[in-house]
Amino acid sequence: MQILPRHYVFLGLFLLIGITMALDISVDVKVSPYTKKMHAYIDSLPEGSTLIISFDHEASSLPEIRPIALAMLRHSFQKNFKLIGVSLYPEGTLIGYRLMKNIAKEYDKTYGDDFVYLGFRPQYIAAILAMGESIESTYPQDYLGNDYNSIPMLSNIQNYDDIEAVISIADGSLTTHWIEYGGQFNIKILGAVTAAMVTTYDPYLSSNQMTAMIGGLRGAAEYEKLLGMKGGGSRGMLAQSAAHLYIIFLVILGNIFYFRSRKKGGKS
Amino acid sequence: MNRQIPLIVCFSFGLVMFLQYFSNHTISRSVNLAILDYWQIIFAFTLIIGVVSFIKVNLTKISRRIDRPYLIVGLLGMISMPFMALIWGIKADSPFMWMFENVQAPMASTVFALLAFFVASASFRGFRARSLQASILLGAALIILLSRSNLPLPYTEHLSELADWIRNYPSMTARRAILIGIGLGSLTTSLRVILGIERTWLGGER
Amino acid sequence: MIILIAAQSLFNSDRLATFLISLIAILILLYTTYFQKRKKPFTIRKINGLKAVEDAIGRATEMARPLLYTPGWGGDIQRPTTIASMNILSFVAEKTSQYDCDLVFPTHDPVIMSVAQEVVKESYSRTGYPDRYKEHNITYVSSSQFGYAAAVDGIISRTKPASIFLLGTFEAESLILAETGNSINAIQIAGTDSTIQLSFFIVACDYTLIGEELFAASGYLSGNKSILASVQAQDIMKILIALFVIVAVIWATIESLNGGQLSYWWKF
Numbered sequence: 040m041q042i043l044p045r046h047y048v049f050l051g052l053f054l055l056i057g058i059t060m061a062l063d064i065s066v067d068v069k070v071s072p073y074t075k076k077m078h079a080y081i082d083s084l085p086e087g088s089t090l091i092i093s094f095d096h097e098a099s100s101l102p103e104i105r106p107i108a109l110a111m112l113r114h115s116f117q118k119n120f121k122l123i124g125v126s127l128y129p130e131g132t133l134i135g136y137r138l139m140k141n142i143a144k145e146y147d148k149t150y151g152d153d154f155v156y157l158g159f160r161p162q163y164i165a166a167i168l169a170m171g172e173s174i175e176s177t178y179p180q181d182y183l184g185n186d187y188n189s190i191p192m193l194s195n196i197q198n199y200d201d202i203e204a205v206i207s208i209a210d211g212s213l214t215t216h217w218i219e220y221g222g223q224f225n226i227k228i229l230g231a232v233t234a235a236m237v238t239t240y241d242p243y244l245s246s247n248q249m250t251a252m253i254g255g256l257r258g259a260a261e262y263e264k265l266l267g268m269k270g271g272g273s274r275g276m277l278a279q280s281a282a283h284l285y286i287i288f289l290v291i292l293g294n295i296f297y298f299r300s301r302k303k304g305g306k307s
Numbered sequence: 308m309n310r311q312i313p314l315i316v317c318f319s320f321g322l323v324m325f326l327q328y329f330s331n332h333t334i335s336r337s338v339n340l341a342i343l344d345y346w347q348i349i350f351a352f353t354l355i356i357g358v359v360s361f362i363k364v365n366l367t368k369i370s371r372r373i374d375r376p377y378l379i380v381g382l383l384g385m386i387s388m389p390f391m392a393l394i395w396g397i398k399a400d401s402p403f404m405w406m407f408e409n410v411q412a413p414m415a416s417t418v419f420a421l422l423a424f425f426v427a428s429a430s431f432r433g434f435r436a437r438s439l440q441a442s443i444l445l446g447a448a449l450i451i452l453l454s455r456s457n458l459p460l461p462y463t464e465h466l467s468e469l470a471d472w473i474r475n476y477p478s479m480t481a482r483r484a485i486l487i488g489i490g491l492g493s494l495t496t497s498l499r500v501i502l503g504i505e506r507t508w509l510g511g512e513r
Numbered sequence: 514m515i516i517l518i519a520a521q522s523l524f525n526s527d528r529l530a531t532f533l534i535s536l537i538a539i540l541i542l543l544y545t546t547y548f549q550k551r552k553k554p555f556t557i558r559k560i561n562g563l564k565a566v567e568d569a570i571g572r573a574t575e576m577a578r579p580l581l582y583t584p585g586w587g588g589d590i591q592r593p594t595t596i597a598s599m600n601i602l603s604f605v606a607e608k609t610s611q612y613d614c615d616l617v618f619p620t621h622d623p624v625i626m627s628v629a630q631e632v633v634k635e636s637y638s639r640t641g642y643p644d645r646y647k648e649h650n651i652t653y654v655s656s657s658q659f660g661y662a663a664a665v666d667g668i669i670s671r672t673k674p675a676s677i678f679l680l681g682t683f684e685a686e687s688l689i690l691a692e693t694g695n696s697i698n699a700i701q702i703a704g705t706d707s708t709i710q711l712s713f714f715i716v717a718c719d720y721t722l723i724g725e726e727l728f729a730a731s732g733y734l735s736g737n738k739s740i741l742a743s744v745q746a747q748d749i750m751k752i753l754i755a756l757f758v759i760v761a762v763i764w765a766t767i768e769s770l771n772g773g774q775l776s777y778w779w780k781f
Contacts, residue, residue: 045696048431049424056423066457069467098407099415099659100685130415130657133397133404165346172340211658211684212587212707223328235422235685239709241479242486257455276457282423283456287449289431294445297435329532331525357623357653364649374671381664411657418659418666422685425692425717432695433716482708485724489594489706491750492728495743496593498542504739507599507731508590508628 043296048289055285059278065269066260066276073244074261077229077251078114080204086119088203089196091170093217094126094135095163100210100233101134106259106271107231108138108208114266115206116146116153121192123202124156125170125178127163127213135208136182150183151190158182163216171199171224199226204250206231214240218248231258314503321501361385447473541749545742555741557733562702562720566601566734569676569700570608579615579650580605581674581699583690584681586661587707590624593728594706598681599632600731600740605678606636610645618651619668621661626653662686666693679703679718680727683710691717704730 084090092111096104115122124139126132136156143154150156157178160166169177174196175187187193195201204227207214214230218240221228227250230240234255243249253262256279259272324342327335362385365378391403398404436442453460454470499505573580582602588595602618609616616633620626630651637646654664666689669677677694679687679701687703687710694701695717703714704722714721722730725747732740761779768775 043431045428048428052424052427068457069463071467072471097415097658098412099419099657101412102416102420130411133407137399160347162347162350165343165350169340169343169347172336172343176340176344212682233685235709238474238478238482239707241474242483245475245479280456280458282427283452284458286427286430287452287456289427290434290445290449293431293434294436297437325535329525329528330523332523335523353623354656355623356627357656360623360626360653364652367649377667414663415657415659418663418689419685421689425688429688429692429713429716485708485711487751487754488725488747489708489728491747491754492597492725493593493706494538494750495542495747496596496728498539499739499743500593500596502542504546504743505596505600507603507632508596509631 043292052282052285055281056278059281060275062277063274064277065273066280068257068260068264068273068276070261070264071258073251074253074258074265077231077253078262078265080227080229080251081114081118084118084120084203087121088118089121089123089192089201090115091123091125091202091205092135092139093205093207093209093213094124094131094138095128095207095213095217096134096210096233097128097130098134102271102275103233103256104208104210105138106256106263106275107253108135109142109270110253110259110262110266110272111206111208111231112138112142113145113268114262116142116148117266119153120203122154123174123193123196124154124158124182125166126159127166127216129159129161132159132182151185152192155190155192156182163213164220167216167220168223171221171226173198199224202226204229209233209236211236212239214249215243218243222248230254234258310506310509313509314506318501318503321497325501358385447477537753538746538750542743542746545746545749546739555738555745557729557741557744560722560726560730560733562704562722562726563730563733565700565702565720566605566678567608569678569702570605570612570614572700573609573675574612574614576675578675579617579672580609580676580678581617581619581665581669581672581694582678582680583619583665584625584629585679585683585705585707586621586658586686587684588625588682589622590628592682594682595625597728597731599628601678601680601727601734602629603632603636604731604734606633607640610637610640610642613642613645615647616650617668617672617674619654619661619665620652621654621656621658623653626651658684658686662689665690669693669697669699673697674699677701679705679714680722680730681705683707683714688713688717694718 092115094108122139124135126135136158139154139156143150148154158181160177166177179187181187181190199221205217205221206229207217208231210233214228214232214236217228228248229250230252232240232252232254234257237252237254240249240252244252253259256272256275259270260276261272263270263272320342323338327339362382365382369375369378388403388406391401391406395401395403434445434448436445450466450473451470454463454466460466496505500508570580582605584595584598590596606616618629618633620629630648633651634643634646637643655661669690670693677699679690680703683705684707687705687707691701691703691714701718702720702722703718704727705711705714706724706727708724711721711723728747729744731737732744757779764779765775
């Protein structure tokens with residue numbers, strides 16, 4: 040790092056991302072088989088199916104998580120699913136509620152009939168296991184303080200047996216807990232995760248413990264393309280591609296310095 | 308005796324949770340639900356330990372003039388947020404939410420965004436073709452990066468296929484092997500705790 | 514007949530395979546712990562990261578700088594990785610007490626903090642230096658992921674520890690911490706069960722314990738027979754799994770070569 044001070048590397052990346060974001064150009068992306076599988080699975084569910092959307096993230100990852108969450112919500116509301124929102128991180132609770140409420144408004148959905156937000160429960164493992172026994176016992180009231188029994192769309196929902204699938208929107212490893220603990224109840228788990236976490240879930244995806252997954256800003260851009268709309272995902276693609284190229288440039292530069300210093304007999 | 312009681316409690320609950328997993332009986336299900344409820348309640352109480360410790364440690368350090376400005380800001384945040392939540396609630400447009408959206412979220416996002424900068428510096432420093440193995444790693448990284456860059460390259464299609472192959476075979480094989488090792492390590496550690504062989508969590512007795 | 518019905522209602526036969534595998538695992542662990550350990554001593558292969566532990570503590574002592582140890586944001590105390598990390602902490606604390614080196618332990622979880630305080634206090638007492646124990650060095654900083662990352666980064670930047678131990682369950686904060694440690698030229702020993710973060714640690718840290726090495730570490734460092742016995746149990750289980758995989762692969766290959774349908778008996 041002595042050859043090129045860290046600060047210059049940081050400054051270069053900052054300028055590159057700043058400029059490409061300011062350009063606000065959408066880049067066309069090729070849809071990957073992973074995203075196609077996710078889209079096809081959600082599309083194949085019958086109208087009126089009940090899904091849990093779990094906002095398992097913190098505020099920090101919102102720039103990456105938001106386009107993914109919006110794509111999931113839009114597709115679900117387009118398909119007229121009944122959505123139950125939960126959050127296993129305190130910071131994701133309000134974010135999830137706002138996202139659900141705003142997108143529900145776009146599709147004229149009514150709270151209590153078409154979607155409901157149950158909010159946060161501490162200790163994610165205990166919460167996931169408890170919902171497998173009884174969602175009502177885990178959430179006697181929804182996020183707004185309404186009794187579980189008073190919410191029309193929950194009248195026939197007891198536990199995971201009445202749920203078609205869980206979509207875990209996560210910036211960390213919480214989806215793993217949905218797979219490992221929720222999976223005991225034979226519920227389908229769908230992952231909508233940040234790019235850094237994608238390869239973590241590959242083994243679960245290939246063993247069908249996870250049904251489908253989309254990952255990162257690129258996953259969001261691909262999903263937006265399948266839904267036929269523009270969003271944060273496709274807008275961020277230029278910056279992401281530029282950052283990838285910048286890192287490739289840095290790797291090549293680092294190796295040039297390395298081989299030059301080795302030729303001179305010095306140490307890198 | 309003060310070590311024996313926690314060990315007995317640990318063993319009993321470990322055994323109950325292990326056995327209930329294999330039963331569909333209503334009693335077993337209700338025992339499970341009750342334990343899960345208590346688990347969540349106990350967790351909420353542990354946060355009090357954190358808050359008390361945070362205040363105590365920060366006050367001690369402030370009185371010793373160690374990192375004073377940082378600790379004062381930390382303490383103010385710790386006191387002001389619950390204070391605002393108690394007085395004005397946490398609904399939209401409340402001061403609590405204003406702080407959450409305009410202070411907490413941007414600060415957390417900023418620290419998260421640092422990751423991109425550190426990935427850049429770590430790539431520059433770490434990805435060197437020092438040996439055959441390192442060169443293979445470097446090649447794989449470049450293929451993955453290029454395939455995700457949306458560049459109109461002549462062989463984009465093949466590059467994506469190659470990247471998916473790397474992800475689905477060599478990468479996943481290694482990941483699975485590591486996962487099996489971790490799973491077995493977790494299993495034996497958990498069994499050691501339940502059977503009372505492992506006692507470090509009680510504060511020592513290696 | 515009544516007994517059979519009662520037994521069926523008591524036992525979930527879908528989980529018979531899991532039950533049998535669990536029993537085998539328990540028996541193997543008990544065998545290695547109570548019978549095998551009485552025989553010849555069991556040794557673990559050389560793990561470079563663990564050989565460097567004492568050097569790292571010595572370096573901090575010589576430079577009169579603190580040593581920082583953190584178990585990451587991703588785990589809580591019931592996670593086996595955290596328990597393994599506490600075992601290593603116990604060893605590290607013994608050494609820092611003997612060398613009179615400051616041990617700083619920031620964490621995101623109040624329970625981990627309490628356990629770590631007990632572990633360190635006990636280690637200091639065991640070596641005969643209880644007066645060197647500083648409770649305020651073992652602190653809870655924040656439950657928020659990047660609040661924790663910022664706090665630990667701040668501590669690293671201000672106290673400039675000579676050695677940093679990143680051992681536990683890490684998520685996206687891993688590289689942020691490791692790169693900050695690298696920027697102050699600290700010697701860094703990392704280890705995690707999070708496969709995606711391993712790649713970051715390998716690039717940014719001096720030594721990395723990969724997955725199960727973290728579990729073996731405490732036995733390796735302390736020479737504790739019970740822990741070494743459980744490492745031996747893991748190896749026996751690993752051999753059984755490998756044999757199972759080999760048999761299943763050969764079986765599937767023969768079945769597919771014969772042109773018949775795969776029986777999938779291994780998917781019990």
